[in-house]
Amino acid sequence: MSDGQPVIRRARTADVRAIRALVAPLAERRVLVSKEAVTYFESLQEFRVADLDGRVVGCGALHVMWEDLAEIRTLAVAPDQLGTGLGGRLLEALVEDAREIGVERLFCLTFETDFFVRHGFEVIEGQAVPMDVYAELLRSYDEGVAEFLDLERVKPNTLGNTRMLRTL
Numbered sequence: 001m002s003d004g005q006p007v008i009r010r011a012r013t014a015d016v017r018a019i020r021a022l023v024a025p026l027a028e029r030r031v032l033v034s035k036e037a038v039t040y041f042e043s044l045q046e047f048r049v050a051d052l053d054g055r056v057v058g059c060g061a062l063h064v065m066w067e068d069l070a071e072i073r074t075l076a077v078a079p080d081q082l083g084t085g086l087g088g089r090l091l092e093a094l095v096e097d098a099r100e101i102g103v104e105r106l107f108c109l110t111f112e113t114d115f116f117v118r119h120g121f122e123v124i125e126g127q128a129v130p131m132d133v134y135a136e137l138l139r140s141y142d143e144g145v146a147e148f149l150d151l152e153r154v155k156p157n158t159l160g161n162t163r164m165l166r167t168l
């Protein structure tokens with residue numbers, strides 16, 4: 001599209017460099033978690049990007065954690081596109097992806113509480129899964145899942161973040 005509106009599309013392998021460039025300054029400010037390049041390639045199919053005439057100006061990912069539950073991850077908009085509704089469009093595209101594959105609840109861990117509240121998320125205290133599922137999730141090697149479980153060893157990564165949930 002060339003009417004100045006970015007197109008939301010699935011990520012391609014060639015987008016990883018641009019996604020990392022979007023995330024890098026945010027990871028430096030500890031707003032997003034820094035990840036190795038290989039992690040982006042391995043999770044590429046979770047990603048949607050906003051493409052403005054060939055330039056990646058936004059990204060976001062949907063990470064499935066359990067039968068009814070997924071997490072919104074790595075939602076970021078380029079500085080020159082902030083406040084144009086793009087973050088909202090990316091988030092709602094991920095919500096559609098979640099609905100399509102049968103996810104009923106979406107988790108996120110964020111400093112952008114107001115933005116997520118405006119998109120139907122509520123602040124939660126404590127765990128979002130029953131003990132038996134919690135025990136299963138402990139078997140995951142994924143750092144984001146460790147943060148979801150609020151494990152002691154990852155608490156420094158999530159300091160000041162708010163735990164939020166949206167029921168679809």
Ligand SMILES: CC(=O)SCCNC(=O)CCNC(=O)[C@H](O)C(C)(C)COP(=O)(O)OP(=O)(O)OC[C@H]1O[C@@H](n2cnc3c(N)ncnc32)[C@H](O)[C@@H]1OP(=O)(O)O
Nearest residue numbers: 072073074075076077082083084085086087088108110118
């Ligand atoms: C789970 C995680 O990934 S948590 C991490 C979340 N990401 C970050 O914190 C990274 C840094 N932050 C960002 O990249 C961005 O601030 C985001 C992704 C959180 C939000 O992206 P934005 O594109 O700025 O959001 P968006 O424009 O949709 O909404 C912000 C405001 O812009 C305003 N806005 C301006 N123009 C428009 C428009 N055309 N349409 C809709 N909203 C608009 C709205 O008022 C909106 O406020 P509202 O929600 O009260 O209506």
